[in-house]
Amino acid sequence: MSGSILIVDDEKSQREILTMILQGVGYDTAEASGVQEALAMLGKREFDLILTDLKMQGQSGLDLLEQVMADDPQQCVIMMTAHGTVDTAVGAMKRGAFDYLEKPLERENLLLTLKRAFERITLVRRTGCCKNGWLRSNGSPQSLENIPK
Amino acid sequence: MNLNTRLVLIMISLLVLAVMTLFSLNQFSQNTLVREIQDSSQEISKAVQLSIADLTSEAETSRLTEYFEGARQKGINEINIINSEGEIIDSTNPEKIGKIKDLKKLEKGVRSAPRKSEGGTILSQKPYDVVVPVIVGDEHLGYVQVNMLLDNIQNIQHSNFIKRLAATAMVFTVGIAFSIYLSRRYTDPIHRLVQDFKKVSSGDLSVTIPVESTDEVGELAKGFNEMVEKLRERETLEKRLYEAEHLSRVGQLASGIAHEIRNPLNYISLAIDHLRSEVVEQCPERAGEVTALADKIREEVRRANYMVINFMNYGRPLKLRKSEITYSELLERTLSVLYERLAAQQVTIEQRISPDLPVLLLDPELMRNCITNFITNAAQAMPNGGTIVLEGELDDEPGWVRLGFKDQGCGIAVEDQEKVFQPYFTTKDVGIGLGLAITERIVKAHGGEILVASSPGEGTTFSVRLPMEELKG
Numbered sequence: 001m002s003g004s005i006l007i008v009d010d011e012k013s014q015r016e017i018l019t020m021i022l023q024g025v026g027y028d029t030a031e032a033s034g035v036q037e038a039l040a041m042l043g044k045r046e047f048d049l050i051l052t053d054l055k056m057q058g059q060s061g062l063d064l065l066e067q068v069m070a071d072d073p074q075q076c077v078i079m080m081t082a083h084g085t086v087d088t089a090v091g092a093m094k095r096g097a098f099d100y101l102e103k104p105l106e107r108e109n110l111l112l113t114l115k116r117a118f119e120r121i122t123l124v125r126r127t128g129c130c131k132n133g134w135l136r137s138n139g140s141p142q143s144l145e146n147i148p149k
Numbered sequence: 150m151n152l153n154t155r156l157v158l159i160m161i162s163l164l165v166l167a168v169m170t171l172f173s174l175n176q177f178s179q180n181t182l183v184r185e186i187q188d189s190s191q192e193i194s195k196a197v198q199l200s201i202a203d204l205t206s207e208a209e210t211s212r213l214t215e216y217f218e219g220a221r222q223k224g225i226n227e228i229n230i231i232n233s234e235g236e237i238i239d240s241t242n243p244e245k246i247g248k249i250k251d252l253k254k255l256e257k258g259v260r261s262a263p264r265k266s267e268g269g270t271i272l273s274q275k276p277y278d279v280v281v282p283v284i285v286g287d288e289h290l291g292y293v294q295v296n297m298l299l300d301n302i303q304n305i306q307h308s309n310f311i312k313r314l315a316a317t318a319m320v321f322t323v324g325i326a327f328s329i330y331l332s333r334r335y336t337d338p339i340h341r342l343v344q345d346f347k348k349v350s351s352g353d354l355s356v357t358i359p360v361e362s363t364d365e366v367g368e369l370a371k372g373f374n375e376m377v378e379k380l381r382e383r384e385t386l387e388k389r390l391y392e393a394e395h396l397s398r399v400g401q402l403a404s405g406i407a408h409e410i411r412n413p414l415n416y417i418s419l420a421i422d423h424l425r426s427e428v429v430e431q432c433p434e435r436a437g438e439v440t441a442l443a444d445k446i447r448e449e450v451r452r453a454n455y456m457v458i459n460f461m462n463y464g465r466p467l468k469l470r471k472s473e474i475t476y477s478e479l480l481e482r483t484l485s486v487l488y489e490r491l492a493a494q495q496v497t498i499e500q501r502i503s504p505d506l507p508v509l510l511l512d513p514e515l516m517r518n519c520i521t522n523f524i525t526n527a528a529q530a531m532p533n534g535g536t537i538v539l540e541g542e543l544d545d546e547p548g549w550v551r552l553g554f555k556d557q558g559c560g561i562a563v564e565d566q567e568k569v570f571q572p573y574f575t576t577k578d579v580g581i582g583l584g585l586a587i588t589e590r591i592v593k594a595h596g597g598e599i600l601v602a603s604s605p606g607e608g609t610t611f612s613v614r615l616p617m618e619e620l621k622g
Contacts (some may be wrong), residue, residue: 017419106418
């Protein structure tokens with residue numbers, strides 16, 4: 001698996017286990033403990049996908065989602081929450097989240113969701129590239145972050 | 150008609166009755182008295198006439214004696230004919246003939262005679278003397294003394310008095326009877342009212358008094374009913390408010406608990422999956438053992454998570470997202486995550502779904518929650534395993550479907566059967582008693598109801614009745 005993921009959760013243990021699993025399957029990950037830290041990191045570099053908790057100390061995952069979407073509507077964001085209600089799920093999807101996961105997560109389910117997300121990212125970028133006249137020589141991106149948006 | 154008017158009317162009627170009775174009695178006795186006086190006067194004049202004829206006639210006649218026999222009945226007691234010297238020359242009482250009367254006394258005319266025992270007079274009788282001087286030209290011939298009894302008049306007066314007394318007593322008896330009847334009629338409903346007031350004050354608000362009259366008591370009953378109705382409304386409102394507050398508190402608690410429990414569960418779940426994948430990769434020879442262990446841990450995580458879901462569902466307002474689904478499909482979705490655990494408990498599931506059961510329109514997620522609760526409870530009631538029968542059929546009542554959950558467990562004691570839907574009520578050593586409370590809320594939100602049939606030792610059947618018109622999209 002390849003691709004870069006920013007993990008946002010205010011609990012260190014949650015970030016650690018996610019990092020362990022995702023790095024274990026080959027993703028490039030980074031951790032942020034809150035919305036501000038995440039935004040600061042996004043300012044420095046790009047991530048293919050943001051995996052964020054919904055309810056955190058200070059600003060919530062929905063705040064992060066809104067700000068990220070305002071900057072880049074194509075950014076793929078997956079929400080996680082321990083307070084799973086259908087309303088918050090619908091709210092998150094409406095704001096532009098790719099998917100919504102309810103804690104406790106299961107590894108297979110998480111990896112499947114990420115796989116689907118990366119497939120879509122690839123698809124979106126390809127069509128975006130075509131529209132903009134960008135086409136790589138081999139036609140398929142090796143590393144997603146090298147593809148201009 | 151109010152009490153006041155009735156009482157005044159009764160008093161007026163009594164007064165009119167009394168006046169009329171006394172008036173007619175008075176008229177009657179007055180007539181009798183007048184007649185009696187007329188009769189007496191006639192008798193006196195006749196006696197006097199005969200006596201004068203006797204006195205002035207030279208011939209000896211027995212007319213006085215003959216007349217006297219008839220006159221005695223009319224109150225004439227004695228007739229004496231007295232000459233100018235005061236000597237009784239003739240009398241209806243032969244003993245008196247020849248006796249001398251005091252002339253001065255005779256001059257006085259009518260007077261009450263001294264009571265005498267002789268002459269056939271009765272002790273109680275009051276004799277009166279009427280003395281008439283007989284004067285022809287200048288010659289004073291003598292006197293006629295008529296001794297008469299006024300008993301007839303007295304009798305009339307007496308009987309009149311008795312009649313008046315009786316009439317007055319009767320009128321008052323009628324009045325008293327009326328008053329008693331009226332007061333009974335008024336106090337009986339008041340007594341009933343007092344009983345009902347006591348019931349209400351002890352907290353029973355199901356009391357409704359029948360309004361039988363339009364008077365004060367009727368008004369009171371009406372006012373009382375309105376008051377109880379308002380109290381009922383208020384109680385319902387308070388109950389709802391309490392429920393809402395309670396749910397809101399539970400909701401807050403659930404939210405906090407969800408965060409505090411599901412985050413650690415998340416860590417456990419992901420960590421165990423990660424460990425399993427690592428171990429399976431690095432030590433394939435122990436893969437089976439580790440996988441089995443990991444599955445068990447994951448199952449426990451699911452169970453804990455499931456409790457949190459129940460708790461959260463209980464504490465939040467229900468919003469139904471209905472979609473069409475067959476009961477078999479709904480059961481399949483629900484059972485797929487339960488089979489493993491049920492198999493471990495040696496519990497088997499038997500489905501008896503009637504082919505005429507229509508497609509259901511309901512919230513599949515919430516209904517899954519309900520079915521899981523029923524099956525989990527049923528399995529827990531059979532610690533040594535058994536069969537859970539899942540039924541789905543058209544209800545006997547048209548327009549309803551019935552979903553049955555029958556176990557062969559220990560059953561529910563009769564006194565507990567009503568309580569099983571109360572939040573935090575549990576007969577088990579485990580659990581917090583929210584499963585059936587949330588299940589009932591979900592079923593009620595669908596317009597349905599849950600019935601319990603249980604005999605201790607033989608098993609329990611929960612029946613969910615759902616209206617079909619609600620189900621048809």
